[in-house]
Amino acid sequence: MNEDYYDLLGVPRDATTDQIKKAYQKAARTLHPDVNPDPDAAEKYKKVSQAYETLKNPDKRRQYDMGGGPGMGGGFPGGGGAGFDFSDIFDMFAGASGMRGRGQGPVPRQRRGGDILRRTTIDLRDVVFGTEQKVTFRTAVLCEACHGSCCAEGTSPTRCSACNGTGHVQRVVQSLLGQMVTMAPCTACEGHGDIIESKCPSCAGHGRVQSEKTLTVKIPSGVENGTRIQLRGEGEIGEAGGPAGDLFVELAVQEHEIYTRDGEDLVAHVSVPMTSAALGATVPLETFDGVQELQIRPGSQPGEEITLKGLGVTPLRRERRGDIRVEIDVEVPTGLTDEQKDLLEQFSALRGEETPRTGGRRHGGVFDKIRDRFRDL
Incomplete structure (x- = not known):
């Protein structure tokens, strides 16, 4: 009788995939022929490897559980243990193709970090002239203790004895075509080709830690509400000191108490008494370039527009500024005396x-x- 796969790994039948993986890694480090010359250990290593290959795959595990007995390898119920898994056949051809082509190397530990999006608020004045603003955020930065190596001080990764540093192991697959050898990622080192025995205590073996970061962002003139500024390489540092992602700063423009934006122009409304509209007047107007004298011509009508040239917004990648357009609102008096x-x-x-x-x-x-x-x- 073949032994039960769950008993071989020492896990309950409702064990999680993570529990199964940890149990196999623990057994593989003591039973592998490279570290244990005992012939019985080598035979048991093959069995626990077969058990792990079946139980780590949800479909194969389900078929194994339905087979009604140990050692059926995922066969169909009532198949007498001679069942097969179609996924093995696809793996077989993929593995054989990979062996005939270029060699499969270890999987790098380093990975690119994620991008970060942060929002910041600016004033309309910043839109007119451009500005610089500090942005503070939490992100993953390079671990200063291990500098991304993921190892404790004075240690380094050791070559995986299960795959001899290749990151892959050969696997014999029983198929309709007979026995065929395929390549599969090494489960002992997770395909990396080496094992970190002593992880860096500062980053728990990730090569990066969480920290607060402050950057000065240059905001050009002419930006709009919702504009995103990209800062390459200022996002999260990757696993094991991998390349950093990007930082995106999204801008929100506050409403101004006087002006609204219309393309490159700024629009304002100025209320004047009806006598000033009839006789003419000079009205001080606060602009982003200082106070300007607004000349109300005699006989000005409600809705008339006065233009102040070159005092508007400087568009992106251009030097000529827009204008300020002032619409005249005539105040009609109420509550007149006799x-x-x-x-x-x-x-x-x-x-x-x-x-x-x-x-x-x-x-x-x-x-x-x-x-x-x-x-x-």
């Missing part, structure tokens, strides 16, 4: 505006447009 009403009526009479016009478009000044709002006050 004296104020009388003066407006006198003014209306002097302009011959006592009778409201109907039909067509009006061509009068600002008072012609707002007179009717005061007649009944």
Whole structure:
């Protein structure tokens, strides 16, 4: 009778894949022929390897459990132990092809680190002129204790005795075509070709640790809400000191109390009294280049626009700045006193505006447009 695979590995039938893997690695380090010359140990090593190959694969394990007895190798129920696994056949051809082609080497421990996305808020002034801003975030950095080697100080990885440092082992597969030899990743070293016996205590054998990092990010003028700036190699350091990923900084532009952006231009609204709109005035306007004098021409109408050239946004990769466009809003007074009403009526009479016009478009000044709002006050 063949021994039960679970008993061979010393694990319960509901053991997890990780528990099965650890049990096999423990057994392989003591039973492998390179470290244990006992013929019985070599035979047991073959059995535990066969057990592990079956139980680590969910499909093969399911078929083995359904076979009703040990040693069936994943055969179908009632198959008398002569069953086969179609995945083995595909593995067989893949392995044979790999052996005829270029040799399979160990799997590097080093891996590229992940990318990081961080968001930061900037002002509209930063959009106009560009700026530099510090960004602080937590990420994986190179372990200073082992410098990415993953080994404790004074130690180094040892060649895997199970695969002799190749990272792969030969496996005999029983198929419909007979016995064939394939190559499979070494389970003792997980395909790396070496084993770290003494892991670095600072990083637990990963070659990297978590730390806080601060970078100064250069933000060009003309960026928009949602723009992402890429900093290559400033993301997470990879496993075992592998290449770092990238850092992406996403920008959020705060709303401004005066200006809104329209492409390269900045748009503002300025409210002026109706008398200033009629007579003209000079209004101070705060801009990102300092206070500018806004000239309100006599007879300005509601919605008219005044342009201040070259005081807008500098677009990306261009030098010419946009403009500031100021829309005029005329303030219509409310709550007039009797004296104020009388003066407006006198003014209306002097302009011959006592009778409201109907039909067509009006061509009068600002008072012609707002007179009717005061007649009944």
